[in-house]
Amino acid sequence: MRLLALSLILALACMLALGMGDQAIPLAEITRVLTGDPDASPVSRTILLTLRLPRVALAAAVGASLAVAGVAAQAILRNPLAEPGLLGINAGAALAAMLVIVQVAALPESVLPAFTFAGALVMAGAIQALAWSSGTSSLRLILVGVGLGALAGAGASFIATFGPAAEVQRAMVWGAGSLQDARWVKLMWIVQWGAPGALGLWLMARELDLIALGDGVASDVGQRVHLIRGLAILAVAMLAGAAVAASGPIAFVGLAAPHIARQLGGTAHRGLIPMAALCGAILLVLADLAARRVLAPVQVPVGLATALLGAPFFGYLLWSRRNDI
Amino acid sequence: MTSDTGLSAEGLTLGYSDASVIEDLSLALPAGQFTAILGPNGCGKSTLLKALARQLVPQAGRVLLDGKAIAGMGAKAAARALGLLGQGAEPPEGLSVEALVQQGRYPHRGPFSPWRTADSAAVERALQRTGLADLRGRAVDTLSGGQRQRAWIAMVLAQEAPVLLLDEPTTWLDLRHQIEVLGLMQRLVEDEGLTVIAVLHDLEHAARHADHVVMLKAGRVLAQGPVNQALRPDLLAQVFGVQVEVRPDPGSGRLLCIPRGLCDP
Numbered sequence: 001m002r003l004l005a006l007s008l009i010l011a012l013a014c015m016l017a018l019g020m021g022d023q024a025i026p027l028a029e030i031t032r033v034l035t036g037d038p039d040a041s042p043v044s045r046t047i048l049l050t051l052r053l054p055r056v057a058l059a060a061a062v063g064a065s066l067a068v069a070g071v072a073a074q075a076i077l078r079n080p081l082a083e084p085g086l087l088g089i090n091a092g093a094a095l096a097a098m099l100v101i102v103q104v105a106a107l108p109e110s111v112l113p114a115f116t117f118a119g120a121l122v123m124a125g126a127i128q129a130l131a132w133s134s135g136t137s138s139l140r141l142i143l144v145g146v147g148l149g150a151l152a153g154a155g156a157s158f159i160a161t162f163g164p165a166a167e168v169q170r171a172m173v174w175g176a177g178s179l180q181d182a183r184w185v186k187l188m189w190i191v192q193w194g195a196p197g198a199l200g201l202w203l204m205a206r207e208l209d210l211i212a213l214g215d216g217v218a219s220d221v222g223q224r225v226h227l228i229r230g231l232a233i234l235a236v237a238m239l240a241g242a243a244v245a246a247s248g249p250i251a252f253v254g255l256a257a258p259h260i261a262r263q264l265g266g267t268a269h270r271g272l273i274p275m276a277a278l279c280g281a282i283l284l285v286l287a288d289l290a291a292r293r294v295l296a297p298v299q300v301p302v303g304l305a306t307a308l309l310g311a312p313f314f315g316y317l318l319w320s321r322r323n324d325i
Numbered sequence: 326m327t328s329d330t331g332l333s334a335e336g337l338t339l340g341y342s343d344a345s346v347i348e349d350l351s352l353a354l355p356a357g358q359f360t361a362i363l364g365p366n367g368c369g370k371s372t373l374l375k376a377l378a379r380q381l382v383p384q385a386g387r388v389l390l391d392g393k394a395i396a397g398m399g400a401k402a403a404a405r406a407l408g409l410l411g412q413g414a415e416p417p418e419g420l421s422v423e424a425l426v427q428q429g430r431y432p433h434r435g436p437f438s439p440w441r442t443a444d445s446a447a448v449e450r451a452l453q454r455t456g457l458a459d460l461r462g463r464a465v466d467t468l469s470g471g472q473r474q475r476a477w478i479a480m481v482l483a484q485e486a487p488v489l490l491l492d493e494p495t496t497w498l499d500l501r502h503q504i505e506v507l508g509l510m511q512r513l514v515e516d517e518g519l520t521v522i523a524v525l526h527d528l529e530h531a532a533r534h535a536d537h538v539v540m541l542k543a544g545r546v547l548a549q550g551p552v553n554q555a556l557r558p559d560l561l562a563q564v565f566g567v568q569v570e571v572r573p574d575p576g577s578g579r580l581l582c583i584p585r586g587l588c589d590p
Contacts, residue, residue: 203436210428212420213416213428214414216414217411217414217480220404220408220409220410221404221480222399222402222404224400266419267417267419268424
């Protein structure tokens, strides 16, 4: 029931995002284009099919990926303020992107996602390996994640300092997180890499419910805690890696969507994962719409918009838990 | 020191990284009885309990259940045989009592097997026995300390393991609930033939409810045996450094332990 309601909200948000722009398109026209009606004007068709539709679809897919990755990160790290970035995924991807864009300008841009994706996976693997001491613990993972993330950030800054200005500029734009360059091929990355990760996490829903009780309890009732956490980290890296490759790092969605979904749907991951995916999709579609329209015709990178929204939300979370922390 | 039934330890050396807490400990815990593990703080009680439940890999030696090494059992198989209630876990926010107790069914379920009637029945029984049936929908983090402790106990009961290992199960409980929980353990042993092994702090609890006692000090077993024989003033003085008067309780036929003062250093 709640899933249905959220799906409707998502559909509405998408319609809104498809309709609004420098050239407003009425709902009837959108329907005509989407249903392939020959009466639709060619201009609307071009705007919708080559610009807005891929962008809205990508926003929804990236938002959903980040949200599911966030749910899993919060469960395995047993930390309500966790998000995929804590596992070093953003930092690894950003460093790889900086390397590719600035240092290897000769490479075609199409290899960028492969590199950022590899950067995310390598970083997640390195954090897991360094945090290993007869098993992983959430605290060690967070500490090592924060440390390596800072190191990767410093590496990226180092490259930026000495790189050619034009390339550095491009890398910075990518690093702010943007959906401006939405293309269908980017959606394919998410389908290929993100969807299996999300499906894997959903199939592991019961294991996530249990591991959220803590390593001790989970292991007492017979869970192979380190195996489950390793698999979940891999799935999170696939999801977040694909999302980062498609749009650059986008803050806040991976943190906020799981919280909203928990308010709506409780703690069991079987329901929480689809719920969070829908919330994440709605959030990012709306955030991208705002990023496009608020300062129009200037387009704000959506990562900047979510970060602006995210900082107060983070503060609110801390404030609402001021008695626990 | 092996026996064919029950839990036993052979030459167990336990510890964390380099330091060992327990060295070369051998022990036999009788099946179908309520064993209390007693000892001062830091003597290795909890460490021993973890190793007995296969949650701590021994540095040397092994633990046998009914004559078979538990190290060779799978994680789920071990959890079906041995239920451990550790100390001080915190559930995630908003998790309901019933959802927590349901997690006790984990070792009985395959990765994709559906929830069965046997699972519901076990959860229902565990909720009834711990008096939590009316609180099943409440979030665990909103309960009092005593209710929360009973929720964890219910989760272990839902596991339906024939051997229960409990680390200070009466912590946080008021007098009435202490007696309820220990009485429940006693009934599980007497009526259903379970084996209960509990680390207890209170001599009185051990004297009143346990069948068998193991006394540890500084990682060594100082005494073990039936409760009415092992609780001797000289042994209690050695273990706790406290003068304890032990006398029969005419009402229950059990012993009464009354601390009278500290032993001279």
